[in-house]
Amino acid sequence: MNSDxxxxxxxxxxxxITRLTVGLILLYGIYIVLHGHISPGGGFAxxxxxxxxxxxxxxxxxxxxxxxxxxxxxxxxLESLGAVxxxxxxxxxFLGGYFxxxxxxxxxPFKLFSAGSxxxxxxxxxxxxxxxxxxxxxxxxxxxxxxxx
Amino acid sequence: MFELNILxxxxxxxxxxxxxxxxxxxxxxAVGASGLALxxxxxxxxxxxxxxxxxxxxxxxLIILIRATIxxxxxFSTSGRWFFNTLATLVFLAIFAYLGYVALKELPSFGNxxxxxxxxxxxxxxxxxxxxxxxxxxxxxFRAYDTLGEATVLFTxxxxxxxxxxxxxxxxxxxxxxx
Numbered sequence: 001m002n003s004d005x006x007x008x009x010x011x012x013x014x015x016x017i018t019r020l021t022v023g024l025i026l027l028y029g030i031y032i033v034l035h036g037h038i039s040p041g042g043g044f045a046x047x048x049x050x051x052x053x054x055x056x057x058x059x060x061x062x063x064x065x066x067x068x069x070x071x072x073x074x075x076x077x078l079e080s081l082g083a084v085x086x087x088x089x090x091x092x093x094f095l096g097g098y099f100x101x102x103x104x105x106x107x108x109p110f111k112l113f114s115a116g117s118x119x120x121x122x123x124x125x126x127x128x129x130x131x132x133x134x135x136x137x138x139x140x141x142x143x144x145x146x147x148x149x
Numbered sequence: 150m151f152e153l154n155i156l157x158x159x160x161x162x163x164x165x166x167x168x169x170x171x172x173x174x175x176x177x178x179a180v181g182a183s184g185l186a187l188x189x190x191x192x193x194x195x196x197x198x199x200x201x202x203x204x205x206x207x208x209x210x211l212i213i214l215i216r217a218t219i220x221x222x223x224x225f226s227t228s229g230r231w232f233f234n235t236l237a238t239l240v241f242l243a244i245f246a247y248l249g250y251v252a253l254k255e256l257p258s259f260g261n262x263x264x265x266x267x268x269x270x271x272x273x274x275x276x277x278x279x280x281x282x283x284x285x286x287x288x289x290x291f292r293a294y295d296t297l298g299e300a301t302v303l304f305t306x307x308x309x310x311x312x313x314x315x316x317x318x319x320x321x322x323x324x325x326x327x328x
Contacts, residue, residue, distance in 0.1 A: 032201070036285050036289075037278075037282050037286070037289075038282060040197035040200075040201055040282065040284075041198065041201055042198065042284070042288075044202055045198070045201045045202045048202070048206055048209055049205055052205065052212075055209070079304075079307060080304075083300060083301075083304045087297070090293065090297055100293045100294060100297075102278065102290055106278070106279040108279065109275065109279050109281050110281055114279050115278050115280035115286070116278060116279070116290070117289075117290075118278065118280050118285055118286065118289045118290060121289045121296070122285070122289065125296070125300060128303065129303065132304070132306075132307040133307075135307060136310050136311075137212075137216075140216070140310075141216070144216075
């Protein structure tokens, strides 16, 4: 890491705290998405928390650090993949009978792998919402940077 | 009900401050205070799903609005037709209040919903889907078609923003000045 990259973003205190907390925020978002059928939350809320973790990283370290992990084309691709995943769960219902039929094995309540297709729908919506909202933020920042230059 | 009324009055005051204050950053902060009060209202009404979504989306919107409005001061547009503007506002307020009175008279009273479809969901959700979060069971199993439409709306919005705010193929500001 050269000195030019170190000077970008906020101060050293903010960077250290961000390094400690951003993993926990990301993990909490993934927890909310995966446990959407057991506890309050779900795909939308968990997805926004994941997007906030990346935005947190971006505000502290500057945009170049985040663009190294997640380029815009990759964000756009994964967001579309989430939408396709949710739609394909809907179309898979035709195997059991009709649109959106939940023919997956149900399991027992309060277990992580239960409740049929709800967990897969939550994962699809979480992927879509998180990368969609992060993509909007990224595009706005890049446009502002381009206009300033 | 008492704490609910206090929170509602607080939210109305926050919205009024957000409209009336001159500084854009202060207006954004007032909107944020009003949204956080709405989150506490959802918690009092025992809807933790909505409270989580409300607080998280509120913070995301605050970050985007602060990034967008900081160091910018948009001028207020005031036209000279104050008499027509005031008259139009009063007429619209009267029509709105009358229609609201007519429509809200037919609704069931607060806290006493008509349990026709919702009673079926409450009885059958755990048996049918084995999901202990009934809200999740309703929006992703019984009413998944609605959620598909909502996901399509979000997907279209993201696609529109990405197409409008693209930077490939966009002319530079200096290039536009030369023409």
